[in-house]
Amino acid sequence: MKNASTNFRHLYYFWVVAKEGSITRAAERLGLAVQTVSSQITLLEQSVGKVLFTQQGRRLVLSEAGEVAHKYADQIFLLGEQMQEALDGAGNLRTRLTVGIADSLPKLTAFRLLETTTRLALPVRLVCYEDQHDALLADLALHKLDVVLTDRALSTGSTLRVFSHMLFESEMTVVGTAGLAAAYAEQFPKKLNGAPFLLPTRNNALRTKIDEWFELQGVHPDIVGEFEDNALLNTFGRRGLGLFFAPAALAVDLAEQLQAVLVGRVPQVREQFYAISNERKIQHPAVAAILASVHQGELGSG
The missing domain is CATH 3.40.190.10 (Periplasmic binding protein-like II)
Incomplete structure (x- = not known):
């Protein structure tokens, strides 16, 4: 039976499962029991009256209805993240840049790339996280990061909706x-x-x-x-x-x-060194400044 009122907690769990491709991995990321996440997805499917996932081997893939729901969920939770950042930054003159740095990336390279942001007319507040390449991409897909700096391009078989930008x-x-x-x-x-x-x-x-x-x-x-x-x-x-x-x-x-x-x-x-973002065309002014500095030869090929 359809319910006109969508439970946004259920929708958020659906969104994370869609990103992870697995209820088990989504449960780990959310810090919940597998049974809890699974039951919440079932309740959401009952609420909207549609099957949102199909099983392909060990992986869950979105059904046609799931693809539609996922597009809306992407917009909803991205706006939610942006709203929270705007509220956190209210009265703060600095633009927040949340960066994931792959643990294999030379730290001097990361510093040289990020140093550019300290010279912008608009002050930047850097928030840097270090982790393994794949873990950072998952966080980027969940809009927890603005950009990932890494030494490898996005895998051609990746299902994540993120984009590689060759730096140098x-x-x-x-x-x-x-x-x-x-x-x-x-x-x-x-x-x-x-x-x-x-x-x-x-x-x-x-x-x-x-x-x-x-x-x-x-x-x-x-x-x-x-x-x-x-x-x-x-x-x-x-x-x-x-x-x-x-x-x-x-x-x-x-x-x-x-x-x-x-x-x-x-x-x-x-x-090779890459910036990976959620956008084909970089919109964040600090990330755009990093790309511009590279193209101007401030840190380039040896």
């Missing part, structure tokens, strides 16, 4: 402390056989490219450590525990902050 790419370099550089810079890269290296873990977009380069060069390094967090990798590198890869575009910062000395350039390995 940089060739990589091998760097290390002065002592390590002195030991391995000569006859680079032939002398790298057995050299101590600190590398990103294999779930990092850059790691496959690095491994392929080692194989092409016939180099078998001594992998001292693998790190998911780039900042931790850099800390170990600064202590001289191994050579590591870094973007050529950040050479000056690396020298100043990590005392990293160039061992050799690796033009065959390039790292």
Whole structure:
């Protein structure tokens, strides 16, 4: 039986399930029991008189009616988020920019990109969160973030309604402390056989490219450590525990902050950096400023 009054709590649970593609994942994100979310979806379907989801394998997909409901839910909850931000910011002269930073993204890169926002005519209040790439995209799709800065593009198979914006790419370099550089810079890269290296873990977009380069060069390094967090990798590198890869575009910062000395350039390995948003065309003035600074060459290809 249809009910003219839609329960917005039920609608919100539906919206999260649609984003997650699974009641289990939606329940985890909402902090509720699976049975609770499932029953709320059932009540919503009874209220509107339509089946909103169909099962495809282990994944829930939207029915035709569900697609219609989802479009309206997107607008409703986005407006709700914007209203809350407007109320929070009432009397505050600063524009809020909520940024998700992938844990694999070099922190110096994130700083360089976000530094632009400190020079805008309109003051910006930065709110930064760090997490894994996929978790940040889920939060972006739920409009909890304005933009995600990451080192990988959106997967072609993704069902999330978000868009990748290529910022720039940089060739990589091998760097290390002065002592390590002195030991391995000569006859680079032939002398790298057995050299101590600190590398990103294999779930990092850059790691496959690095491994392929080692194989092409016939180099078998001594992998001292693998790190998911780039900042931790850099800390170990600064202590001289191994050579590591870094973007050529950040050479000056690396020298100043990590005392990293160039061992050799690796033009065959390039790292890409992206901004991912909910919009095809960036509307947020601070995000637009980041893109403009990149296009003007303030932080570009190495």
